[in-house]
Amino acid sequence: QSALTQPASVSGFPGQSITISCTGTSSDVGGYDYVSWYQQHPGKAPKLMIYDVSDRPSGVSPRFSASKSGNTASLTISGLQAEDEADYYCSSYTSSTTLTFGGGTKLTVL
Amino acid sequence: EVQLVQSGAEVRKPGESLKISCRTSGYTFSNHWIGWVRQMPGKGLEWMGIVYPDDSDTRYSPSFQGQVTISADKSINIAYLQWGSLKASDSAMYYCVRHRSGLRLIDYWGQGTLVTVSS
Numbered sequence: 033q034s035a036l037t038q039p040a041s042v043s044g045f046p047g048q049s050i051t052i053s054c055t056g057t058s059s060d061v062g063g064y065d066y067v068s069w070y071q072q073h074p075g076k077a078p079k080l081m082i083y084d085v086s087d088r089p090s091g092v093s094p095r096f097s098a099s100k101s102g103n104t105a106s107l108t109i110s111g112l113q114a115e116d117e118a119d120y121y122c123s124s125y126t127s128s129t130t131l132t133f134g135g136g137t138k139l140t141v142l
Numbered sequence: 143e144v145q146l147v148q149s150g151a152e153v154r155k156p157g158e159s160l161k162i163s164c165r166t167s168g169y170t171f172s173n174h175w176i177g178w179v180r181q182m183p184g185k186g187l188e189w190m191g192i193v194y195p196d197d198s199d200t201r202y203s204p205s206f207q208g209q210v211t212i213s214a215d216k217s218i219n220i221a222y223l224q225w226g227s228l229k230a231s232d233s234a235m236y237y238c239v240r241h242r243s244g245l246r247l248i249d250y251w252g253q254g255t256l257v258t259v260s261s
Contacts, residue, residue, distance in 0.1 A: 068248070077252065078237070123247070125247075
């Protein structure tokens with residue numbers, strides 16, 4: 033069982049927006065503004081999409097945005113495109129000075 | 143350009159030992175935590191642990207403490223993950239990862255090393 037809870041799957045049509053949630057506790061998500069999101073296409077290594085709750089690394093599309101409220105972080109992808117179909121993982125720094133991941137969410141673009 | 147290049151796929155029998163490596167370039171190796179993430183077939187990402195190359199300080203996830211050893215050689219900019227006695231359940235893809243801003247996030251990933259443990 034993963035420390036952070038994500039929905040197993042989400043889906044949307046091209047052009048639509050979707051949101052993926054990531055729920056933890058006050059010892060991880062709620063306690064620090066150190067939530068990251070990663071995108072993983074099949075057979076590939078994950079890629080950093082969001083860090084420090086809502087910051088985008090250089091080169092990541094502004095269609096990707098994120099936020100946090102209490103113990104739950106959220107990733108929103110607007111203007112869905114076929115290339116967005118992938119697995120998405122959240123991660124958070126923890127009070128044990130470790131990192132923990134969510135179980136992952138499979139995004140299907142219909 | 144930051145690069146993490148991992149050693150190739152490995153096939154071992156249960157009970158055997160194994161050490162896989164991650165050769166880094168493009169940044170100051172000693173100044174960033176570097177670690178490993180496991181992904182079992184069809185499953186999610188699991189953070190295993192990290193090492194700070196400058197002083198070899200290590201941190202492990204409770205799930206992996208005592209099961210693996212993470213180390214680094216700052217003279218040649220390489221990180222390692224090793225097992226003393228492999229189990230079939232160790233079969234997985236292992237990613238080398240670089241942390242940024244202390245332990246707060248992973249900003250670079252290696253290409254992965256597939257480990258297969260089978261009799």
